[in-house]
Amino acid sequence: MDVAISTLLSPIILFFMLGMGAALLRSQMTVPEAFSKGVSLYLMMAIGLKGGVEMSKNPLTTEVMLVLLAGIVLSFLIPLLAFVLLRFTTRLGQVDAAAVAAHYGSISIVTFVAATEAVRLSGFESGGHLVAVAALMETPAIITALFLAQRGSAAKAPVAGAEQGELVREVFLNASVVALVGALAVGWIAGVDGTASIQPFFTGLFQGVLCLFLLDMGLNAGRGLRQGWRQLEVATIGFGLYMPLLSASIAAGISLALGLPVGDAALLMTLAASASYIAVPAALRLALPEAKPSIYLTLSLGVTFPFNVTLGIPIYIFIAQAISS
Amino acid sequence: MDVAISTLLSPIILFFMLGMGAALLRSQMTVPEAFSKGVSLYLMMAIGLKGGVEMSKNPLTTEVMLVLLAGIVLSFLIPLLAFVLLRFTTRLGQVDAAAVAAHYGSISIVTFVAATEAVRLSGFESGGHLVAVAALMETPAIITALFLAQRGSAAKAPVAGAEQGELVREVFLNASVVALVGALAVGWIAGVDGTASIQPFFTGLFQGVLCLFLLDMGLNAGRGLRQGWRQLEVATIGFGLYMPLLSASIAAGISLALGLPVGDAALLMTLAASASYIAVPAALRLALPEAKPSIYLTLSLGVTFPFNVTLGIPIYIFIAQAISS
Amino acid sequence: MDVAISTLLSPIILFFMLGMGAALLRSQMTVPEAFSKGVSLYLMMAIGLKGGVEMSKNPLTTEVMLVLLAGIVLSFLIPLLAFVLLRFTTRLGQVDAAAVAAHYGSISIVTFVAATEAVRLSGFESGGHLVAVAALMETPAIITALFLAQRGSAAKAPVAGAEQGELVREVFLNASVVALVGALAVGWIAGVDGTASIQPFFTGLFQGVLCLFLLDMGLNAGRGLRQGWRQLEVATIGFGLYMPLLSASIAAGISLALGLPVGDAALLMTLAASASYIAVPAALRLALPEAKPSIYLTLSLGVTFPFNVTLGIPIYIFIAQAISS
């Protein structure tokens, strides 16, 4: 448990709480969008490079392949579970339920990064290929969600022609996928020696930059919560809290089946539990404009993200230890 | 004196002069607002963390408490002195005089940071709690100034209702206060070990980032001066040069009374001498919209800031040495 | 040749290719303008400082002077050659030909930076004064081009009065000139000791930041090419590929004549071969608004820049080795 404490008292989380507190107190403080976009690009390049370099160290095993596959499957299936739960427990309509489901099938790279730090702090290793898993889990959920949203309703395919291409590019070539996968490839190709000269920037500064970014995330999460919570019924907020635990347990089962080491298991669980708030919303504004951002954004950014970053991650690490012993 | 020289020839100051020169030569060079806002956020987090970590090393002494108190008192009283001087020596009206006074009672965090570097260069220590003093000195001056501006004039309270809350948040929860106090708390809680992993970012890069920021400050100060000096009578410009010295001497007296070490004394003097150009202007646009930014901004940013950063700081350090021996 | 390979597989180039690929695949990924402007400011300050510090180590020799002179001459004359070639081989009119010529006489600082890295990777030294050469080569080409554009045509002088001053400032005091020359001066004055405390920021992070910037450059180059290539006839695109080689060979001749060391020769060739896409376009929008940006920007950014960064630089280093042995 003192792992949990030390995680909660790490500067990263403290800065997140600072931001969240300031937002809830309605401070006008903001981080310019252009700046935080640049910072998040840095984070994705750094995490991608790290993963690629580590993957370059040892060949692709079938285990690795299985984890990648597991990630894709999770991203495809979690939305189904989420959708059913939402339809039965909340008053959300088909489209909004499908939209929310997409977010929980996809991932939050910042949550993932916070988890890697926590795993490190707890003294465990984690494989570089988990970054690849993260990248692979971003998009399948969107496809499931679009299917769920049209299901039954003889609605015209939402998008066609130029729209189609626009959407496909947004889904498969959005900034985070390109940066993650691209940096992963660069790290893989350049390897340890090739990336030595750029490590001071991408590794040395990583935790520090993360503090700055999580301060901003806290501001965003806090504002999202303050502005949006009225739109959410209790059942929906509840979903934002138990769904991560559900997804994590499924991932725990898979980790057990695959016999993943503690670190990898914790990260896979975190990925399953985390909800997207950048890639998926953007894609859904194109594909499901009828879905209300005030619902899915508030839920994933205002409820689930804070939960995962503070309580969730320690729990997942704890479970990962339990199952792997 | 060679301390002064070495300060003046440090890259930080040289870059400031570069920016100021470019602006006076009417170069079109600019640093994007979003970027420099991000950089200044970094600087405030870094300085806050530094202070917090140092404070975590040794318990709060009464001396520390007294310095904090001194800072607050200075911020409350300096505006009174400034107001009287302005009313007697310049043609500024009540409102503009009060507005200018607010700026000189408050502080410039960049000047403070430049001073800490100069103190370090001069081979002196400074206590982390001075950062707390800086944070505490930001706002009291605004309250004094609002009182001075209304005084006599049976004017309606400037703001009420929603306005009221907006102003209060702007005054007590503006970005710099949140970042400074917040980072201070984080540093205090996390301590030396907890912040070890983020030091490369927040400590290692500090001086370098400061160069970049001071280049931008130079551009701003130079442009402010070039565009605004016509609006200032000689007496007002004079005020921008002697007021810092006055405030510094008062702070020197207090330092002597409290028997502060050289470094702390120099920094307290710098805080007293420095004038705000971010927090206070923003607050005054809300509370005293009648006051002319072209006057108070030009004076604090175009006259006093350059003076402090170049000549002022070495003088304050010099005096601090004198009194403490 | 394995030097060429190792250059092509260095993270810097890989990230450039990533960006270019993403753009050609029409990914929507972008780096916010404000952020990349800030990053490029950092790069210019860093390269300027580096050069200045190295120049501070040893006195100005006549050889250094001669190289500076050579750079200026190249920047003045290359546009003449480029203009003639364009007029004879392409359908470009006088004004557009002159505009394009200006870009090839001037330089691309990013290409220069990439070359310094490649030279370092290849195990050669390069003199700090090459940075000064880069700064000096930025503007003369513009003057030649304006002369070429007016030549014959009894056209009114393009700009006068306030316009005149605006243009002169844009040409001689644009951001890159100020940052480069200014940082060079700072490095020179502060020297090795004075800049020690800012090295972690300006030197330690350099390669890493460069990766981030080249990712952005790749996106820009790719988009420029994708959107603009239709406007270019084959002959013009050809010019964008052989002109660098021509300019480089002229520079090679000069290097041979001056007996420059390999590193310096390679960099001088790179400067000659590189084409501007920031300073010159901005100046030409003021001085030659009739010239079509879609032509000169596509050519210098979409064709020549990628060529130089990938194939060109290794070639120039190879030639530099050849002539200096």
Added chain:
Amino acid sequence: MFTRKRIELIIERMAYKRAGRILEEAGMTGYTVLPALAGFGNGNKWSRDTDISTSTDMVVMISIGDEARVTASLEKIAGLLGNHIGVVSVSTVEVLRPDRF
């Protein structure tokens, strides 16, 4: 001076490319997109610096053209706005170079 119509479309950032295609197809000779900073509508406030998934950002599209083309594009625009939140308004302006629009 010649009379033309000016469409002003306040629409989500994610949708402006679609609106652009509609205007293009309707024969409008050009448009300009301005970023919005904040806004209010339907009782909801938004602000650019507080939405990381900039998906709720609004932009303002300005397009000047002749009445016929403007009317032509408006129907399709209305359709687009059926899905995406946004506001469209049309005003009358005078231009110097009629051939341009």
Added chain:
Amino acid sequence: MFTRKRIELIIERMAYKRAGRILEEAGMTGYTVLPALAGFGNGNKWSRDTDISTSTDMVVMISIGDEARVTASLEKIAGLLGNHIGVVSVSTVEVLRPDRF
């Protein structure tokens, strides 16, 4: 098409929230705020990138609504502009969905 009024308010960034409250109270159904980059007035020039205390920044607020509400809000707006520097102008526009405004 239906006729509505369009308020265009050029006002300091620090004051736009107040203007927004005024518009809201007057019953306007929405507004959009655009950042300005630079400007000139009273012989003073300002530019966003050269004022660190972004307190002299201007923004442009656009709000479309029916004449009655617009008139109602204008008085209060005028009061606000008494303190804060800024400019207000009203023009006539045509909209598609009258119920919206």
Added chain:
Amino acid sequence: MFTRKRIELIIERMAYKRAGRILEEAGMTGYTVLPALAGFGNGNKWSRDTDISTSTDMVVMISIGDEARVTASLEKIAGLLGNHIGVVSVSTVEVLRPDRF
């Protein structure tokens, strides 16, 4: 309310200072410049985040003034637009403080 003219100038960033001088000389009391994000014209699209030499950026200049001055400035503006790409349009607006313009 008093009737005035509103010039809206869509022009390259690099040229707005020149346009500003023209407006100033023509006696316009002020103008405001808004950054554009993207645009389309002559079959070319541009977008701010994809042009490092921000030289093809457009800005939108708004200037409100009385008819006489507006007409006076328009000729020179037209001349400027002869060189620089851009679009100018004029509309009629109502203002509160006539003395201001």
